[in-house]
Amino acid sequence: MSAPETEDERFVPIRDARPEDVPWPVMSWPPPTDVRLPGRLVEVVPAVTERDAGELFGSLDDDRVWQHFAGRPRSPQAVAERLEQRRAAGAFPWIVRLRTGYAGLAAGTVVGTSSYLDVSVCDARLEIGGTAYAPGVWGTAVNPDTKLALLTHAFEVLGAGRVQLKTDVRNTRSQQAIARLGARYEGTLRRYQRDRARHRPVLHRQRGLADGASRAGAQAHGHPGAAAVPLTDPQLKITRSANVGTAKQVRPSERTGTAPATEPGCRDERGHDEGLK
Numbered sequence: 001m002s003a004p005e006t007e008d009e010r011f012v013p014i015r016d017a018r019p020e021d022v023p024w025p026v027m028s029w030p031p032p033t034d035v036r037l038p039g040r041l042v043e044v045v046p047a048v049t050e051r052d053a054g055e056l057f058g059s060l061d062d063d064r065v066w067q068h069f070a071g072r073p074r075s076p077q078a079v080a081e082r083l084e085q086r087r088a089a090g091a092f093p094w095i096v097r098l099r100t101g102y103a104g105l106a107a108g109t110v111v112g113t114s115s116y117l118d119v120s121v122c123d124a125r126l127e128i129g130g131t132a133y134a135p136g137v138w139g140t141a142v143n144p145d146t147k148l149a150l151l152t153h154a155f156e157v158l159g160a161g162r163v164q165l166k167t168d169v170r171n172t173r174s175q176q177a178i179a180r181l182g183a184r185y186e187g188t189l190r191r192y193q194r195d196r197a198r199h200r201p202v203l204h205r206q207r208g209l210a211d212g213a214s215r216a217g218a219q220a221h222g223h224p225g226a227a228a229v230p231l232t233d234p235q236l237k238i239t240r241s242a243n244v245g246t247a248k249q250v251r252p253s254e255r256t257g258t259a260p261a262t263e264p265g266c267r268d269e270r271g272h273d274e275g276l277k
Contacts, residue, residue, distance in 0.1 A: 024124045024161045025124065025159055026121060026122060026124065026159075027121050027124040027125075027126075027158050027159045027160050027161075028157070028158045028159055029119060029121045029158065030092055031046065031092060031116075031153070031157075031158065033046050034046075035153075037094075037149035037150065037152075037153050038099065038149070039099070039145035039146065039148060039149045040099075040141075040145055041098060041099060041100065041102055041141055041142060041145045042096050042097060042098055042099055042111070042142055042145050042146050042149070043096075043097050043098075043099050044094050044095070044096055044097075044114070044146055044149045044150060045094065045095050045097065046092070046093070046094060046095070047083055047093040047094060047095045047113065048095075049080045049083045049084060050080075052083075052095045052110065053076045053077070053079045053080035053083065054076040054079075055110040056076075056079050056083075056095065056110055056113055057073065057075065057076040057078075057079040058110075059109070059110045059111055059112065059134040060073075060079075060112070060113075060132050060133075060134060062134070062135055064135055065132050065133070065134070065135065066132075067171075068167075068168045068170065068171045068174070069132070086115055086117070086130060089117070090117070090119060091115045091116060091117035091119075091130065092115060092116040092117070092119070093113060093114075093115045093130070094113060094114050094115060094116075094150070095110060095112075095113055096110070096111050096112040096113060096114065096133070096142070096146050097109065097110050097111065098111055098142075102137070102140070102142070103136050103137050103140055103142075104136065105134075105136060105137070111133055111134045111136075111137050111142060112131065112132055112133035112134060112137070112142070112146070113130065113131070113132055114128060114129070114130060114131040114132075114146060114147075114150060115128070115129060115130040115131075116128060116150070116154070117129050117130060118164075123161075123162075124159060124160055124161040124162070125160060125161060125162040125163070125164070126154060126158075126160055126162075126163060126164075127163070127164045127165065127166065128147065128150050128151070128154075128163060128164075128165055129165065129166060131143070131146075131174075138173070143177050144177075144180065144181060147181055151163055164186075165178050165181075165183055166189070169188060
């Protein structure tokens with residue numbers, strides 16, 4: 001019988017996949033309040049509480065929509081309060097409207113919401129989350145079209161080096177939607193977030209990288225019962241690369257409203273835990 005492994009023998013360090021460690025420019029933040037992100041089916045615009053709360057409530061007034069959220073708003077006022085709570089927490093909520101008639105709904109109909117959240121300007125990263133759609137557009141091209149618009153804006157305009165998505169481990173529908181975007185599974189965060197009296201494990205899926213001259217783009221426009229089809233619209237600089245779309249890197253000088261590469265309060269550190277040896 002072989003001898004038990006020692007702690008050092010059991011430890012396998014994670015390989016640093018970056019060819020070189022170079023500073024990433026500071027991300028531009030926040031997005032302009034008048035920006036409009038047009039997709040092929042939807043237009044994604046910053047949420048205006050007074051304008052959008054009523055329509056958003058009507059679109060999402062279904063218990064199924066809120067199954068994996070903490071609480072269910074029962075009135076337009078409750079939706080308005082939720083939007084303001086997101087802003088107070090540093091998030092940037094968006095409204096999703098149809099650009100054209102689709103799934104039996106008229107052009108201009110509010111079909112959902114999503115947000116930029118967990119934003120770290122100095123680290124050039126953010127998360128896309130708080131996404132909810134009207135049940136009538138579940139499983140359609142609305143979600144990939146929305147996510148493509150948000151991902152493209154994050155990478156190409158704001159200058160994010162990483163975008164992440166998380167979902168409840170029980171929310172298999174959301175997990176499938178994220179997988180159709182081409183997101184890479186990174187792991188399960190245990191005891192991450194309270195769900196009433198219990199903690200719930202949350203799956204954490206990555207959609208972004210900041211290595212060298214490349215960034216992750218968006219593999220999008222999946223359709224029900226079919227594999228995701230990557231867009232190749234040259235205006236969005238999205239090209240196919242294996243199972244992941246890649247977006248051309250835009251230099252800081254080419255971005256709109258980009259913050260300086262260094263900013264007061266932003267660190268430029270390597271090996272943050274060197275003192276823990």
